Amino acid sequence: MGKASLEVAQQHATGPAGPGGAGTPAQDMARVREIISRLRDRPAPLLPILQAIQKEMGWISEEAMVEVAEALGIHPSQVYGVTTFYTLFATRPKGKHVIRVCASAPCHVPGAGAVLEALKKALGVEVGETTPDGKFTLELTSCIGVCGVAPAIMIDDRVYGNLKPADIGAILARY
Amino acid sequence: MAKVTLTIDGRKVEAERGMTVLEAARLAGINIPTLCYLENLNAIGACRVCVVEVKGAKTLQASCVLPVADGMEVWTNSPAVRASRRTTVELLLSDHPTECTTCIRNGTCELQALAEALGIRRVRFQGEKHGGVPDQSSPSIVRDNAKCVLCRRCVAVCEKVQSVKAIGPQERGFATAIAPPFDLPLADSVCVNCGQCTLVCPTGALHERDDTELVWAALADPRKHVVVQTAPATRVTVGEMFGMPPGSVVTGKMVAALRRLGFDRVFDTDFTADLTIVEEGYELVHRLQEGGVLPMITSCSPGWIKFIETFFPDMLPNLSTCKSPQQMFGALAKTYYARKVGIDPADIFVVSIMPCTAKKFEARRPEMTASGYPDIDAVLTTRELGRMLKEAGVAFDALPEEPYDEPLGVSTGAGAIFGATGGVMEAALRTAYEVVTGKTLPSLDFESVRGMEGIKEATVDLDGTQIRVAVAHTLGNARRVLEAVRADPGRYHFIEIMACPGGCIGGGGQPIPTTDEIRRKRIEAIYRVDRDMPIRKSHENPVIKVLYQEFLGEPNSHKAHELLHTHYQPRYQYATL
Numbered sequence: 209m210g211k212a213s214l215e216v217a218q219q220h221a222t223g224p225a226g227p228g229g230a231g232t233p234a235q236d237m238a239r240v241r242e243i244i245s246r247l248r249d250r251p252a253p254l255l256p257i258l259q260a261i262q263k264e265m266g267w268i269s270e271e272a273m274v275e276v277a278e279a280l281g282i283h284p285s286q287v288y289g290v291t292t293f294y295t296l297f298a299t300r301p302k303g304k305h306v307i308r309v310c311a312s313a314p315c316h317v318p319g320a321g322a323v324l325e326a327l328k329k330a331l332g333v334e335v336g337e338t339t340p341d342g343k344f345t346l347e348l349t350s351c352i353g354v355c356g357v358a359p360a361i362m363i364d365d366r367v368y369g370n371l372k373p374a375d376i377g378a379i380l381a382r383y
Numbered sequence: 384m385a386k387v388t389l390t391i392d393g394r395k396v397e398a399e400r401g402m403t404v405l406e407a408a409r410l411a412g413i414n415i416p417t418l419c420y421l422e423n424l425n426a427i428g429a430c431r432v433c434v435v436e437v438k439g440a441k442t443l444q445a446s447c448v449l450p451v452a453d454g455m456e457v458w459t460n461s462p463a464v465r466a467s468r469r470t471t472v473e474l475l476l477s478d479h480p481t482e483c484t485t486c487i488r489n490g491t492c493e494l495q496a497l498a499e500a501l502g503i504r505r506v507r508f509q510g511e512k513h514g515g516v517p518d519q520s521s522p523s524i525v526r527d528n529a530k531c532v533l534c535r536r537c538v539a540v541c542e543k544v545q546s547v548k549a550i551g552p553q554e555r556g557f558a559t560a561i562a563p564p565f566d567l568p569l570a571d572s573v574c575v576n577c578g579q580c581t582l583v584c585p586t587g588a589l590h591e592r593d594d595t596e597l598v599w600a601a602l603a604d605p606r607k608h609v610v611v612q613t614a615p616a617t618r619v620t621v622g623e624m625f626g627m628p629p630g631s632v633v634t635g636k637m638v639a640a641l642r643r644l645g646f647d648r649v650f651d652t653d654f655t656a657d658l659t660i661v662e663e664g665y666e667l668v669h670r671l672q673e674g675g676v677l678p679m680i681t682s683c684s685p686g687w688i689k690f691i692e693t694f695f696p697d698m699l700p701n702l703s704t705c706k707s708p709q710q711m712f713g714a715l716a717k718t719y720y721a722r723k724v725g726i727d728p729a730d731i732f733v734v735s736i737m738p739c740t741a742k743k744f745e746a747r748r749p750e751m752t753a754s755g756y757p758d759i760d761a762v763l764t765t766r767e768l769g770r771m772l773k774e775a776g777v778a779f780d781a782l783p784e785e786p787y788d789e790p791l792g793v794s795t796g797a798g799a800i801f802g803a804t805g806g807v808m809e810a811a812l813r814t815a816y817e818v819v820t821g822k823t824l825p826s827l828d829f830e831s832v833r834g835m836e837g838i839k840e841a842t843v844d845l846d847g848t849q850i851r852v853a854v855a856h857t858l859g860n861a862r863r864v865l866e867a868v869r870a871d872p873g874r875y876h877f878i879e880i881m882a883c884p885g886g887c888i889g890g891g892g893q894p895i896p897t898t899d900e901i902r903r904k905r906i907e908a909i910y911r912v913d914r915d916m917p918i919r920k921s922h923e924n925p926v927i928k929v930l931y932q933e934f935l936g937e938p939n940s941h942k943a944h945e946l947l948h949t950h951y952q953p954r955y956q957y958a959t960l
Contacts, residue, residue, distance in 0.1 A: 285551040286551055288551070288565060293554070293555045295555075
């Protein structure tokens with residue numbers, strides 16, 4: 209093994225994927241309504257509400273988007289447009305851990321492609337898919353700001369850099 | 384308004400402060416090409432086709448969003464500008480299906496015209512293409528994202544004019560698609576099928592469903608007795624499909640053209656527009672006298688019907704129960720007319736020529752089969768009729784003027800003005816006045832309900848009874864009127880609503896281009912048709928009188944209700960959730 213892979217703790221807006229659909233549908237919607245009532249009076253409340261739903265529920269369901277639209281007096285096509293614009297919002301439940309492979313040029317050049325192939329092989333899924341055991345979801349992301357240690361990936365809010373395909377097994381084994 | 388002076392292409396140009404460089408240039412006769420720009424509706428600087436060079440600016444500027452300033456020096460045709468525009472359009476073409484010869488917008492496509500204007504002879508770029516399968520779920524509108532250039536003109540018209548917001552930009556970057564939310568097919572979305580998006584789409588990404596094959600097949604079938612009805616607004620627009628100027632009245636040529644195509648009878652929706660007025664007029668008088676639900680709202684416009692079902696279901700009792708003239712025609716063609724000519728209604732095929740994409744949806748509604756047969760078998764927009772005539776080689780300009788067939792082709796000026804905003808109201812008032820007062824109207828022209836103003840109000844004196852009326856066109860204005868009625872239910876007695884700007888003359892199935900200026904010319908033409916008719920009041924239509932004597936009995940009779948009236952259902956905004 210070459211240079212040790214770098215591990216960086218990093219905060220980001222969404223936190224780890226939460227326990228999506230943990231309650232009954234009625235309980236989930238009650239939580240959504242509670243989030244809306246807590247944040248709806250903020251200026252420009254749409255993003256804070258979506259962020260809170262993502263953080264607390266792990267994903268944003270169609271029912272939740274319709275609820276948000278009705279509460280804010282906008283149309284579901286607009287809420288859906290915003291939700292799908294930001295890659296950190298999930299419109300489907302995800303695995304327990306979300307792996308994001310940086311697809312920007314500084315990671316692409318030193319070998320992000322090979323790292324991605326190793327991840328696909330180890331997990332047995334394509335980009336956008338979740339492993340059958342519900343443990344991992346594999347995604348691409350644009351630059352995560354650690355170009356100095358390219359190629360890099362994030363697993364939940366943890367960053368791994370200077371990666372080679374051979375590092376993947378040991379990293380996945382931690383989860 | 385404060386004036387500023389700027390220089391465009393070396394010429395001093397005066398403009399009003401707050402104008403954009405694009406507007407100032409156009410006023411000065413300098414035409415800057417555009418693609419995503421839509422006057423008064425969409426100026427977002429997205430497509431970068433309208434870029435200009437500005438002295439002192441580091442980069443080229445999008446002129447559609449660039450305010451004029453005193454002393455500004457602008458170049459609209461410099462080498463840098465031309466190179467940038469060319470690159471932009473080539474990049475758009477590199478992700479566009481180059482199937483112009485088979486595209487429904489061949490000849491009316493703005494991207495095609497732009498490529499031609501910029502002299503683009505090859506595309507230097509090759510890359511990923513969007514591809515994908517068109518969404519054909521809707522009976523009215525086809526959505527083909529492979530041809531979408533993401534200009535957002537459809538989004539602007541759907542949101543700002545119609546307040547429907549059925550579609551919007553979803554996802555991001557290369558994956559961006561203009562679509563309903565949640566990957567819903569258009570048919571399951573809140574789309575009301577008005578088709579205004581098909582008028583503003585610069586390409587073939589949004590277009591009417593083409594039903595011409597259905598009609599060709601019926602015309603070729605010797606067992607079918609194929610009758611056609613023409614909507615009021617089509618007689619002032621179909622000429623545009625053949626290069627005639629907007630506002631040309633082509634009623635007689637259209638009738639002749641339809642005969643050339645092989646229709647067995649050419650009838651007129653104006654006839655059932657007259658019938659609608661009688662049925663609706665009596666319904667209004669009944670509601671006024673018996674304490675029925677008021678205000679009563681017209682029900683001729685199928686985009687409007689789906690709108691109220693979806694967004695104001697609690698107000699459905701306010702709708703007139705009258706079917707639209709299209710549907711009344713079909714119901715009579717397969718009963719009264721079938722019996723009169725001794726043809727089995729199963730062998731009668733009814734085609735409508737409509738200015739409207741939503742009429743295709745209306746014709747398929749399950750409510751519309753009271754005779755035991757579908758009222759209407761196929762609906763063609765004005766554009767589809769134009770294409771059929773071209774395919775058949777009909778020399779439209781050279782045709783003689785021919786009259787409609789009897790009996791269902793006899794109509795009045797009141798039926799004709801159904802095609803313009805305010806026309807149904809005016810036609811209804813002409814009849815209601817005389818029915819209620821028993822007197823003859825001193826003047827037939829109700830000027831206060833005419834014209835392009837979004838919401839028009841008037842008070843009409845029906846022999847001592849003051850009737851307060853409102854007329855709204857566009858669904859955004861309809862929404863405003865309904866909200867006003869919710870706040871003050873006694874505000875009006877009678878409301879006319881048409882879904883499209885200007886009324887049916889500006890319908891989603893009309894020739895492209897349809898601009899406000901063109902709409903005004905078509906409206907003038909409609910009122911010319913009315914003025915020149917020998918009879919201008921629906922209740923004086925002689926065939927309507929015979930129809931009641933021979934068949935319906937009297938207005939709002941049991942039989943009239945069975946065939947000519949209906950009820951609508953609330954719709955959930957997201958039925959699938």
